[in-house]
Amino acid sequence: MNSRLTAAVHGWLLLLPAMACLAVFTHWPAVASIIESFYSTPRPRRPARFVGLDNYVLLAEDPIFWQALVNNFWFAFGTIPISIALALLMAVWVNDRIAGRTWIRMAYFTPTILPMIAVANIWLFFFTPQYGLLEQFSALIGAPPQNWLGSKDTALFATIIVAVWKEAGFFMIFYLAALQTISPTLAEAAALEGASRWTYFRRVQFPLLMPTTLFVLINAIINAFRMVDHIIVMTRGGPDNATTLLLFYIYQVGFNFWDTTYAAALTVVLLTLLAVIAAVQYGWLERRIHYR
């Protein structure tokens, strides 16, 4: 009995540092945001007071919030499927025995190691009107000039491309690792049965990769709601909020306008959104996935 108690105490003590970090940096800020979102922002001459759901009413009437939300969904829909598909394609390709595959793997992975700020600055040059890289290409094929970041129609699309470019290589690494755990006997068996490359991929590789896909999907979704660095560098949310994403708007309200409690209310919305997505993924999707 005594030794069991000691073991339990030991266990908890070992957990404590990690628990403390989680509680202080993740759980408490989340709880504090929820509490704060029911108060007014304190100013030196006007202390915070309880305002109930006022911040949320304001939020429902705030056109920029809705636009940020819609933008964020487009951003997610734009980045997630494309970056996962690209990652899978690249992984399957560099998993084969091809000449110079180490180099190709490294080339694909490079965007991931670069800091986002640097990436954004590189792409800023690509997108520059008149003499940017993209413009030079489109001029060669005779396409009309385009102000990629300066037009409301293309700005969000341009930021999506940057995100895909940055993320695909990262996800590729996970797929590559998973592909290498698939036993070669399966490929041999499939070859003996006369299955085509596509059938082998669809019936054998892809189902076996599902746990990885779930993991990557979760990461991709979190990233879609977490990426703001390149927005700050490339567009600062403009033109006219066309590239304002939810987290960028939270930053703007919190640290440019200093309206901390309204920012807290926005944060709660983001948290809720992510919680719902996580619940769907773990509760529903996971049950449909085959684990070995």
Added chain:
Amino acid sequence: MDRRQFIGGVAALASASVSMPALAQGARTEISFFYPVAVGGPITKLIDTYAADFEKANSTIKVNPIYAGTYQETIVKALTAHKSGTPPVTSVLLSTDMFTLIDEDAIVPIDNFVKTDEDRKWLSGFFPGFMQNSQTGGKTWGVPFQRSTIVLYWNKDLFREAGLDPEKPPTTWQEQVEFAQKLTKRDASGNVTQWGIQIPSSGFPYWLFQALTTQAGVILANPEGTRTAFNAPEAVEALQYWVDLSTKHKVQPPGIVEWGTTPRDFFERKVAMIWTTTGNLTNVRTNAKFPFGVGMLPSHKKPGSPTGGGNFYISNKADPAQQQAAFEFIRWITTPERAAQWSIETGYVAVTPAAYQMPVMQKYVSEFPPAAVARDQLEYAVAELSTHENQRVTKALNDGLQAALTGTKQPAQALNDAQAEAERILRPYR
């Protein structure tokens, strides 16, 4: 402890570790000094040199200059530190953040330290154009330091090619359009290879817009920072003119023109005339491989430009000895000698007329006449747009301007919407 306090706590720890050496040295008063870097050039090195020079002259004071990022990052750091209780003793922040800092109770009036006649003489020595953004309610809250205005840069080679006099910039809105039309070149398929003019509209289009509205004859905000006139007829006229440059006259690239790459476009000869800050003067001088001119902005009803840039502020929460030491430092760094040196090394406008009387400055101006343009334009300069809840109000205007420039709203509609939003934000402050 809520999250805000927590962030503040971390900042406090950071700044405590910075100011630790002071305790060891005992009697010296140590002041922390946050400053941003907004233009090119070795600004951090310059500031460190100034701090060292100041310490040589004042052995009882130690200045710790801390580079804090862009203007935006600097105010975020300074205000978070303020909320935690240990703000920098003095910082250089945007002159337009004055109302925000007053509302947060973060700064003390400079008047508190102005005691002798000599002090008063010093304070009245600045260009009045710069003091508009430093004073409200009869008090002075900031001391002009790295200040600028908008000027016109033009490429003399391209003027010559277009058959224009390379020494004469456009002086009116009408001329500006005519010149730009001559300077816009198209290839066989109709694509533009060289634009006539670029007025940047990314990030903070309100600042450039304010030049246009001043020229059109309207002031966008009252000195108390509680009312705006975004939808005045003159403002609509100004925005229409700006939009027309792209859509009607087709002499400016359509959509949003990026602030950051505009000087580069100019160096690449992709544009013949640009509007940008005098803070870019040294940058253009170094990188333009062709003769260029710098001139006052063209006028419409009158000439005009807003001022811009940063002021010194003194923290409300520092102890009196530190505040006094910060004041000494600010006075020292804005003396004519120092202001002249700073202006020559960075391209910023020297903040006092006396600085332009210094021999070193007179020599510089005679060798490089463009350096005097900003000073001459100051006569027509107005305060940069600044109100309570400044960032929020200017965002309303920025959104409206970008909506009009990208063609989603008509100028009048865009400015009506911006005005309505500004009204909503400012009502509690009246």
